[in-house]
Amino acid sequence: MSEFFHMGGYAFYVWSAYAVTFAVLLVNVIVPLRAEQKLLREIARKAARAKRDML
Amino acid sequence: MWLWFHKLGSPKYFWTISGRLIPWLGGVTGVLMAVGLYLGLFVAPPDYQQGESYRIMFIHVPSAWNSMFIYLVMAVSAAIGLIWKMKVADSVAAASAPIGASFTLATLVTGSLWGKPMWGTWWVWDARLTSELILLFLYMGFMALQSTIEDRQKAARASAVLAIVGAVNVPIIYYSVIWWNTLHQPPTLSMAGTAAIVPSMLIPLLILAFAFKFFYVTVLLMRTRCEVLERERNSAWVQELAQEADTNLTPALSRSRAE
Numbered sequence: 001m002s003e004f005f006h007m008g009g010y011a012f013y014v015w016s017a018y019a020v021t022f023a024v025l026l027v028n029v030i031v032p033l034r035a036e037q038k039l040l041r042e043i044a045r046k047a048a049r050a051k052r053d054m055l
Numbered sequence: 056m057w058l059w060f061h062k063l064g065s066p067k068y069f070w071t072i073s074g075r076l077i078p079w080l081g082g083v084t085g086v087l088m089a090v091g092l093y094l095g096l097f098v099a100p101p102d103y104q105q106g107e108s109y110r111i112m113f114i115h116v117p118s119a120w121n122s123m124f125i126y127l128v129m130a131v132s133a134a135i136g137l138i139w140k141m142k143v144a145d146s147v148a149a150a151s152a153p154i155g156a157s158f159t160l161a162t163l164v165t166g167s168l169w170g171k172p173m174w175g176t177w178w179v180w181d182a183r184l185t186s187e188l189i190l191l192f193l194y195m196g197f198m199a200l201q202s203t204i205e206d207r208q209k210a211a212r213a214s215a216v217l218a219i220v221g222a223v224n225v226p227i228i229y230y231s232v233i234w235w236n237t238l239h240q241p242p243t244l245s246m247a248g249t250a251a252i253v254p255s256m257l258i259p260l261l262i263l264a265f266a267f268k269f270f271y272v273t274v275l276l277m278r279t280r281c282e283v284l285e286r287e288r289n290s291a292w293v294q295e296l297a298q299e300a301d302t303n304l305t306p307a308l309s310r311s312r313a314e
Contacts, residue, residue, distance in 0.1 A: 008107035044301035
């Protein structure tokens with residue numbers, strides 16, 4: 001197993017490459033998820049405020 | 056009449072359908088990713104010249120293919136938006152840009168991490184590397200135009216022109232290793248179909264390439280959904296949706312305090 005992580009002496013390069021790529025993938029998933037939640041909340045707030053102002 | 060009906064019904068329809076598709080697409084992406092990584096990291100033998108370092112290729116090449124593929128999708132949909140004034144096409148182009156830019160960045164970084172031990176340098180002004188860097192600048196230019204021009208339609212028009220003109224860079228990236236005989240090696244797979252790679256390495260590469268494509272489609276839908284939501288924010292169904300989401304997301308205590 002430690003041989004696997006060692007990557008024939010290229011551990012730093014190989015695992016950094018995989019880490020960067022998976023960080024990129026992760027960001028691509030998180031950004032739209034958070035944006036959607038934020039937007040829905042904002043729309044709800046605005047609607048609530050508009051309702052209050054009408055009263 | 057039909058057009059009016061279509062316009063009225065379509066964003067909500069898109070929202071529902073994409074909501075149902077995303078989990079499936081994500082699932083396929085996950086399975087392909089797991090299988091490809093397993094075969095690439097555990098099953099494929101070390102390379103006789105590069106040792107274990109070549110395993111970077113399993114993510115570098117799919118990222119590079121995505122960086123070019125997404126650019127073409129972006130340029131084509133921006134062109135469709137420009138010519139036929141299709142707003143969905145503009146949305147697809149706008150949503151693709153940050154995804155494509157991130158894959159271009161991943162390509163450059165992973166390439167650099169492979170180049171250091173193999174070529175002895177992080178970076179050279181080789182034709183392939185330079186044209187890929189230009190691709191990143193094209194994506195960034197597109198996003199800058201989108202965010203700096205206030206008027207949505209004007210922004211879409213200006214950035215579409217940039218995307219279309221910049222598309223000439225994609226064949227340049229692809230053929231750069233053939234036209235200019237500099238440092239970067241020739242393509243792993245050529246259009247002619249002859250692969251300079253053994254099946255035990257080729258199969259994980261192809262599986263991961265498919266996984267990255269599925270990933271792109273999944274996150275593209277997720278981003279386009281946000282876009283639709285933003286544009287439809289005043290419609291009844293979005294208002295209802297927001298109300299529901301807000302009740303689910305906000306803890307009861309802070310809600311009652313706010314009221």
